[in-house]
Every structure is written in C-alpha cells, then in structure tokens.
Amino acid sequence: MAEALRIGIAGLGTVGASVARVLAQKSAELARQCGREIVVSAVSARDATRDRGVDLSAAQWFSDPLDLAKNADIDVFVELIGGEEGPARESVMAALQAGRHVVTANKALLARHGVELAQAAEDKGILLNYEAAVAGGIPVIKTMREAMAGNTVNRIFGILNGTCNYILTRMEAEGLSFEDCLKDAQRLGYAEADPTFDIEGNDTAHKLSILTSLAFGTRIAADDIYLEGISNITQADIRAAGELGYRIKLLGVAVRTENGIEQRVHPTMVPTSSVIAQVHGVTNAVAIETDILGELLLSGPGAGGNATASAVIGDIADIAKSQPGFQHGPVFGRPVKELHPYQKARMRVHSGGYFIRLTVHDRVGVFAAIANRMAQNEISLESIVQHANGANPETQKTVILVTHETTETAVRQAVAGIMDDGHMVDKPQVIRIERAG
Amino acid sequence: MAEALRIGIAGLGTVGASVARVLAQKSAELARQCGREIVVSAVSARDATRDRGVDLSAAQWFSDPLDLAKNADIDVFVELIGGEEGPARESVMAALQAGRHVVTANKALLARHGVELAQAAEDKGILLNYEAAVAGGIPVIKTMREAMAGNTVNRIFGILNGTCNYILTRMEAEGLSFEDCLKDAQRLGYAEADPTFDIEGNDTAHKLSILTSLAFGTRIAADDIYLEGISNITQADIRAAGELGYRIKLLGVAVRTENGIEQRVHPTMVPTSSVIAQVHGVTNAVAIETDILGELLLSGPGAGGNATASAVIGDIADIAKSQPGFQHGPVFGRPVKELHPYQKARMRVHSGGYFIRLTVHDRVGVFAAIANRMAQNEISLESIVQHANGANPETQKTVILVTHETTETAVRQAVAGIMDDGHMVDKPQVIRIERAG
Numbered sequence: 081m082a083e084a085l086r087i088g089i090a091g092l093g094t095v096g097a098s099v100a101r102v103l104a105q106k107s108a109e110l111a112r113q114c115g116r117e118i119v120v121s122a123v124s125a126r127d128a129t130r131d132r133g134v135d136l137s138a139a140q141w142f143s144d145p146l147d148l149a150k151n152a153d154i155d156v157f158v159e160l161i162g163g164e165e166g167p168a169r170e171s172v173m174a175a176l177q178a179g180r181h182v183v184t185a186n187k188a189l190l191a192r193h194g195v196e197l198a199q200a201a202e203d204k205g206i207l208l209n210y211e212a213a214v215a216g217g218i219p220v221i222k223t224m225r226e227a228m229a230g231n232t233v234n235r236i237f238g239i240l241n242g243t244c245n246y247i248l249t250r251m252e253a254e255g256l257s258f259e260d261c262l263k264d265a266q267r268l269g270y271a272e273a274d275p276t277f278d279i280e281g282n283d284t285a286h287k288l289s290i291l292t293s294l295a296f297g298t299r300i301a302a303d304d305i306y307l308e309g310i311s312n313i314t315q316a317d318i319r320a321a322g323e324l325g326y327r328i329k330l331l332g333v334a335v336r337t338e339n340g341i342e343q344r345v346h347p348t349m350v351p352t353s354s355v356i357a358q359v360h361g362v363t364n365a366v367a368i369e370t371d372i373l374g375e376l377l378l379s380g381p382g383a384g385g386n387a388t389a390s391a392v393i394g395d396i397a398d399i400a401k402s403q404p405g406f407q408h409g410p411v412f413g414r415p416v417k418e419l420h421p422y423q424k425a426r427m428r429v430h431s432g433g434y435f436i437r438l439t440v441h442d443r444v445g446v447f448a449a450i451a452n453r454m455a456q457n458e459i460s461l462e463s464i465v466q467h468a469n470g471a472n473p474e475t476q477k478t479v480i481l482v483t484h485e486t487t488e489t490a491v492r493q494a495v496a497g498i499m500d501d502g503h504m505v506d507k508p509q510v511i512r513i514e515r516a517g
Numbered sequence: 518m519a520e521a522l523r524i525g526i527a528g529l530g531t532v533g534a535s536v537a538r539v540l541a542q543k544s545a546e547l548a549r550q551c552g553r554e555i556v557v558s559a560v561s562a563r564d565a566t567r568d569r570g571v572d573l574s575a576a577q578w579f580s581d582p583l584d585l586a587k588n589a590d591i592d593v594f595v596e597l598i599g600g601e602e603g604p605a606r607e608s609v610m611a612a613l614q615a616g617r618h619v620v621t622a623n624k625a626l627l628a629r630h631g632v633e634l635a636q637a638a639e640d641k642g643i644l645l646n647y648e649a650a651v652a653g654g655i656p657v658i659k660t661m662r663e664a665m666a667g668n669t670v671n672r673i674f675g676i677l678n679g680t681c682n683y684i685l686t687r688m689e690a691e692g693l694s695f696e697d698c699l700k701d702a703q704r705l706g707y708a709e710a711d712p713t714f715d716i717e718g719n720d721t722a723h724k725l726s727i728l729t730s731l732a733f734g735t736r737i738a739a740d741d742i743y744l745e746g747i748s749n750i751t752q753a754d755i756r757a758a759g760e761l762g763y764r765i766k767l768l769g770v771a772v773r774t775e776n777g778i779e780q781r782v783h784p785t786m787v788p789t790s791s792v793i794a795q796v797h798g799v800t801n802a803v804a805i806e807t808d809i810l811g812e813l814l815l816s817g818p819g820a821g822g823n824a825t826a827s828a829v830i831g832d833i834a835d836i837a838k839s840q841p842g843f844q845h846g847p848v849f850g851r852p853v854k855e856l857h858p859y860q861k862a863r864m865r866v867h868s869g870g871y872f873i874r875l876t877v878h879d880r881v882g883v884f885a886a887i888a889n890r891m892a893q894n895e896i897s898l899e900s901i902v903q904h905a906n907g908a909n910p911e912t913q914k915t916v917i918l919v920t921h922e923t924t925e926t927a928v929r930q931a932v933a934g935i936m937d938d939g940h941m942v943d944k945p946q947v948i949r950i951e952r953a954g
Contacts, residue, residue: 102667102809103667106667106669109667109669109851110666110667112851112852112855113666113667113847113850113851114666115847115852211664217810217811217813218813219656219659219660219663219664219665219813222656222659222660222663222664223656223659223660226656226659226831226834226835227648227656227659227827227828227831228656228827228831229547229550229551229830229831229833229834229835230539230540230543230546230547230550230827230830230831230834231827232543232546353795354795355792355795355796355816357795358790358791358792358794358795359792370827372539372823372824372826372827372830373654373817373818373823373824373827373828374654374817374818374821374823374824375817375818376654376655376656376815376816376817376818377814377815377816377817378813378814378815379792379813379814380810380811380812380813380814381810381811381812381813384811386809386810386811387809387810387811389809390665390667390668390807390809390810391664391810393666393667393809394663394664394665394666394667396666397663397666397667398663398666410550410552413550414546414549414550415549415552418549
C-alpha cells in the first residue's frame with residue numbers, strides 16, 4: 081500500500097470535529113477505497129482541551145492555522161475555519177503556495193477570492209477541492225466539474241439555503257408567520273442569532289456565484305447578483321401561491337441569456353407538481369439544464385456536521401486516490417486564463433412570468449385601472465383572482481395576477497403606474513415565477 | 518498540452534453516434550477542461566456507409582470490434598455494442614488485457630461479468646468506467662464510487678427503467694390501461710417490440726445489481742434479485758393508491774438487513790408527497806441513504822442517445838485528466854479481493870408495509886373472515902377501504918387494506934388463508950409500500 085496521506089485540519093467546530101471522527105471511524109474502509117491510509121497528523125483549534133469525541137492526541141497541535149498551513153508535515157490542508165478574510169484566507173493561500181493540496185468548505189472565501197486561489201493551485205499543479213462549500217453533502221461540484229464534461233449549461237437553479245427553506249416549509253405547512261418560523265429556526269439551531277445573511281439571500285448568493293462559474297466558465301462575480309430575501313413573504317402570498325398551483329422557494333438562479341449571464345436570488349414561485357417543490361425543510365436541491373444531458377436534479381442535506389463532513393471526506397479521498405503530480409482538472413472546470421469575464425445580464429431585461437399581489441380599495445374602476453396598466457405595458461395575464469381582503473373585507477380587495485412571460489421593466493412600470501393611480505392600500509408584492517419540471 | 522487521448526468506439530448506434538458527434542462538436546471545450554485533446558481514432562460498426570451526422574473519415578474503421586480492441590492504436594476502448602456475451606464481452610476483455618482503459622454503457626455485461634472484468638482492470642492498473650450503464654445521464658456511479666467515500670450505505674432505491682415509469686405515469690395521468698400505454702410507448706420508441714425485459718423488471722435488476730455492489734461492497738449477484746414486473750398493475754390499483762396518498766412506481770431496492778442484503782424489483786407504493794413520486798415519464802431517479810451524508814436523491818434522463826453519451830464522455834474525460842499510471846480507485850469502490858460475498862436476505866423475511874386489494878363476493882361474513890386472517894397472522898392495519906366493485910357492483914365488493922409494518926411471510930399466509938376461505942372472486946393484488954422522503 082502507498083504511503084499514508086497526511087492531513088491537517090484547521091478548525092475543529094461542528095464540521096471539523098465530524099471530519100476527524102468519521103476519518104477515525106472509517107479508516108479501514110477509506111484505506112480500502114483509496115489504496116492508502118488517511119491520517120490526521122495536524123490540527124488547529126482555539127480550544128485544544130474540548131472533548132470532540134475523537135482521540136487527536138497523535139496529531140500535532142497548532143494554535144495558529146497559518147503556522148499549520150506553512151509548517152506542519154502534511155499533504156493536505158483542510159480549511160474549516162470560515163470567513164472570507166483573515167486566518168481562512170491567509171492559511172489557504174499559504175498552504176497552496178507551500179504546494180499542499182487544499183480542501184475547504186468555505187463558500188465566502190471562494191466567492192470572494194476563488195479565482196486568485198485557483199490560480200495559486202494551478203501554478204503549483206495541486207488540487208483545491210470545495211465540494212462542501214455549496215449545498216453541503218450534495219455532490220454538485222463533482223457533478224459539474226467532472227460528470228458534465230462537454231456539456232454546455234443553459235440554466236442552473238437551486239434551493240441553497242436550508243434556513244430559508246425550513247422557514248418557508250413551516251410557513252406553508254402550519255400557517256405560521258415568517259417571524260414565528262424564524263424564531264423556531266433559531267431555537268433549533270437552523271438559523272443564527274443574526275439571521276440576516278441567510279434570510280436576505282447573501283448565503284445563497286455566495287453559493288450561486290461558485291455554481292455560475294462552473295456552469296458558464298466565467299470568472300466569479302459574487303457582487304453582480306440580484307438579491308431579494310424572504311423576510312417580506314406573508315401567509316397571503318403562500319396561500320395565493322397554493323391556490324394557483326405554485327409553491328414559494330428561495331432560489332438562486334443563473335441563466336445564460338442573449339444579454340449575458342443572469343444571476344439572481346429571490347423568492348420564487350415553482351409549480352407545486354415539480355420535483356424541486358417537494359424539497360422540504362433544511363434539505364437543499366440543485367437543478368442543472370444542459371444541451372447534452374438534459375435536466376439533472378440533485379437533492380440532499382445542505383448543512384449539518386456530518387453531511388458537510390461527507391463532502392469534505394469525498395474531496396480528501398479524491399486526493400488520496402491521485403498519484404503525486406496528478407492534476408484532477410482545473411479548479412473551476414477550466415484553467416483560470418480560460419475563464420471568460422463575467423458579462424452581467426441586467427435584471428431589468430429579465431424575462432419570465434410574474435405573480436403580482438395587490439391590496440386595493442374596493443371601489444368602482446379599480447380593476448379597470450389595473451387591467452389598463454397591464455395592457456399599456458403589453459403584459460398578458462394567465463390568471464386573475466380577486467377576493468375580499470382578509471383583514472378589511474368591507475373596504476379592501478386583494479387582486480392577484482399571474483402574467484405570461486414578460487419583462488422585469490414592464491412589470492415594474494405597470495406596478496408603478498398602479499401605485500400612481502392611487503388605488504393601492506399597501507405595497508404591492510411581486511414574486512417571479514420559474515419554470516421547473 | 519499533453520498528447521491527445523485516442524479513443525476507439527465499438528458500436529455506432531444511437532449512443533455511439535451521439536458520443537462521436539458530441540466529441541467533435543465540443544472538442545475545444547473538452548480540451549480546455551481535460552488539458553488534452555480527445556480524438557476518435559478508431560471505430561467499428563456494421564455499416565460504415567451510414568450518415569451519422571459526424572465526419573469519421575479520419576478514424577480507422579474495423580469491421581470486428583475484437584480486432585479494434587486488440588489492434589487499434591488507442592488508449593481507451595469505448596464499448597457501445599450491448600449484450601452480455603459475444604462481441605461486447607470478448608472485446609472488452611481483450612481491451613483490458615491489452616492494457617487499454619475501457620468505458621462501457623453495458624449494464625448486462627457488468628451485471629453478469631463485472632467482477633471478472635474489474636479483476637482484469639485491476640491486474641493492469643487501468644480504468645473500467647461505466648457511468649452510462651446505470652440510470653443513463655445521472656452520475657450515480659461517480660457519486661457512489663467517489664463522492665460518498667467513507668459512507669456506509671443503508672439503503673438504495675430508484676426508478677431505473679424509463680419504459681416502466683412512462684407507462685405508469687400515463688396510466689395514472691390519463692386513466693389508460695397498461696396495454697394501451699405499452700402500445701404508445703412502443704410507437705414512441707420508449708419500448709422495444711418485445712418489451713418483456715423492461716416491463717418484467719429484468720433491466721431494472723441488472724442496474725440494481727451494479728448499484729448493490731457499489732453500495733455494500735459485495736460481489737455482484739444479479740440472479741439473487743426478487744423480481745416482479747408491472748404488467749399486472751391495473752387502473753383499480755392506481756386509483757386506490759391515489760386515494761390512500763400513494764403513487765405506484767417500479768422500484769429497484771437494495772437494503773442492508775440483519776439477514777443480509779435484500780435486493781428486489783417490484784411495483785411499489787411511494788407516498789405521493791415524496792420527491793421520488795414526482796419523477797414522471799421516462800425520467801430516472803436514485804435515492805441513497807447513508808450513515809454520514811444522510812439521504813441523497815439524483816434524478817434525470819435515464820436513457821436516450823445524448824443523455825447516455827454525456828455519461829460516456831464524462832467517463833472518457835476522467836481518463837483524459839488522469840496521468841499515465843494513475844488509478845482512480847477500484848472499479849466497484851473497493852479492490853475485487855475485498856468485495857464481500859453477497860449474503861442474500863430471503864424475500865419471505867422482508868419487512869414492510871403492504872397494500873392488499875381483494876375482490877370478494879358481497880355476502881355476510883366476508884369482511885370478518887378477512888379481518889380474522891389478518892389477526893391470525895399478526896398483521897395490524899393502517900387503513901381499510903371497502904366499496905362496491907366497479908365491474909359487478911351488485912354482487913361483488915373491493916376491499917383495500919394497508920398494513921402497518923409486517924413480513925412477507927405473514928402477508929402471503931394471510932392472503933392464502935383468505936383464498937382458502939372461498940370468498941375471493943379474483944386473484945388478490947399485493948403491492949409493497951416503500952418509505953420515501
């Protein structure tokens with residue numbers, strides 16, 4: 081059997097501890113699969129004394145991950161610290177520059193500095209693996225980077241944030257408010273004390289930016305993503321969606337259009353009968369549409385210590401199976417110099433169906449005014465539902481419109497026109513519809 | 518750039534022609550991804566003159582695939598002939614023995630001779646890749662062989678035959694009979710003129726036997742699979758399933774039990790709200806449950822020239838990216854000598870829920886007799902539906918029972934008892950229920 085693969089784990093939080101435990105528990109099986117042993121020979125963590133359910137006494141302990149990355153006697157540096165700057169970035173770059181393979185679960189780091197890090201890995205002819213950075217345990221990176229060789233991707237979309245999907249699932253299943261579901265998510269550990277990053281879509285955007293690069297061969301453009309979170313989704317939206325045969329999911333979507341690549345994260349109506357609509361709770365899912373393969377959907381656990389550890393260990397095993405000097409294809413699917421500049425398709429030229437919910441005064445002529453604004457902007461309607469408003473049934477009406485394919489600009493102008501007409505009681509709600517099989 | 522990878526394609530039917538076309542169309546992109554060109558330098562087909570939409574004039578033509586496998590100037594032999602014996606088997610073995618990597622889409626060949634072929638590949642330190650052999654374009658082999666390193670699989674199940682899923686989907690959506698849907702499937706090219714192999718579950722069993730080996734590290738045991746096809750599924754079953762919150766799918770299931778590994782292919786009730794229940798038409802899906810990762814589901818096109826070609830090309834690209842001498846992990850996840858003998862769990866100890874549909878004479882005491890037979894065999898019932906029989910409402914009744922978890926033996930004995938009691942008009946229908954998320 082070949083020499084053992086020596087790994088150094090920086091960060092022994094939930095994921096890091098899971099990785100160490102699973103490597104210990106499954107060492108014989110992993111050695112059979114990889115043809116060599118995988119040994120944790122160095123670790124770094126803030127607290128060396130905490131019981132993590134695994135004996136790490138044989139490993140060399142470092143208080144500084146940068147020191148570990150540079151000086152430990154390791155073949156692979158496993159970064160599980162988190163954060164886009166500071167120790168994570170410095171130690172990953174140092175490990176690559178020292179010619180050590182890197183495995184990371186750090187989506188923020190890759191979203192911000194992925195291209196620079198990929199270049200460093202290429203320069204040294206080593207591997208930078210990051211399966212755990214997107215959709216946790218789902219092997220979407222491997223699928224796109226390896227299994228889909230030769231495919232041209234047209235669209236990729238997914239449920240990439242378990243917190244949001246948990247909240248939306250409970251809102252629909254139990255009729256609870258967004259705020260109540262968020263509190264429960266926090267109590268259960270599915271949401272942070274400050275949940276902004278999850279519920280406003282930033283976490284989804286980080287993951288989407290990585291998928292976009294792999295899908296379209298473009299440089300990562302994490303700042304060029306249209307962003308809308310789920311905090312303004314109400315029971316009225318969820319009920320109306322259900323009546324019309326839709327379910328609301330927070331999706332990250334990247335599409336090749338004639339104007340460039342559209343990257344967007346927003347609450348989205350998907351048909352209730354679609355596969356992705358059945359993805360409930362903290363589960364994630366990614367759908368990929370290509371010219372050769374067609375439509376592929378992967379769903380599974382998007383977070384959690386063990387699921388994330390599974391992806392990290394898959395990445396480590398790939399390195400263990402490779403011979404010295406072997407390069408397993410470029411980090412983002414093609415060499416950095418071949419990555420296209422990202423050409424952004426602006427959101428106002430987005431084309432698609434829309435769900436529009438309006439709360440209006442119940443008076444003569446309101447509906448005609450709405451219909452006129454739609455017609456002026458050449459928006460044709462698939463369905464119209466009008467009923468007495470739940471809160472003020474005597475004086476207000478709820479009007480729900482589902483449009484055929486139209487543009488973002490047309491919808492914004494139509495809605496602005498309706499607001500100008502002075503019939504609106506409340507802010508209009510606009511939710512984009514995504515085609516899904 | 519490294520030297521071009523020279524491939525020889527044996528078999529230029531639908532899939533072979535797609536592979537050649539896509540390799541030609543995407544040659545520049547593939548070279549970027551793989552770091553070297555992929556060149557079709559040899560082909561073999563019965564008819565060298567047919568127009569396949571791709572210029573193969575630069576390739577060396579062989580009339581005999583065995584000749585190609587042995588004598589062509591190639592690095593990779595791509596077997597797309599089909600069939601478990603004859604030219605496919607001989608040429609794949611010859612290619613391996615000649616030290617050429619092999620890519621195949623041939624499930625029957627692997628189900629019958631996979632272990633022997635894996636041993637030949639191991640002896641030479643070369644690759645035998647077969648992503649296209651199971652579930653077409655879905656990267657389930659790569660996922661199990663690479664991404665799930667270190668995971669212990671507890672259960673794997675899937676919709677592995679597009680013909681059956683197409684028929685069941687149309688039966689449910691349009692209320693048509695099995696026979697009418699089969700005829701349409703034949704007309705559309707989804708089913709063969711002799712459809713036995715698909716509809717009786719043999720095709721699913723071949724694919725399942727390969728997944729079982731990967732999942733449990735066992736030697737392939739394609740003959741030790743319990744087999745039931747879909748030809749006796751009726752509208753009465755589909756309607757009753759729907760009323761009870763289930764949908765009928767032909768599943769291949771492999772489960773680790775205390776008695777060994779259970780491998781079975783049969784029509785199965787899955788909850789209508791599960792993700793796999795939304796997999797319609799010719800689409801395939803595979804669900805994998807493991808100790809570390811949890812539950813993963815992959816769905817996508819299970820057949821068709823392009824989808825299958827996508828998997829074949831992914832396999833070729835993996836070889837193109839590897840250095841000479843590199844071995845990408847064992848063929849069935851672990852070295853052949855480490856594959857466990859397959860220990861079969863017998864079907865009569867199968868444990869699970871059951872759907873039982875009985876057509877009985879409408880007379881006093883029938884229901885009590887049925888209930889007694891259930892009680893005698895310690896079967897507890899989750900639900901009971903009884904209504905007048907559609908065909909003979911005056912004199913016959915339909916009784917539908919859904920059991921809690923029980924055993925195959927108990928159900929068989931109970932049903933035999935009910936038949937002995939002499940109340941049955943018709944053969945009872947028994948369909949197993951599978952837990953699915």
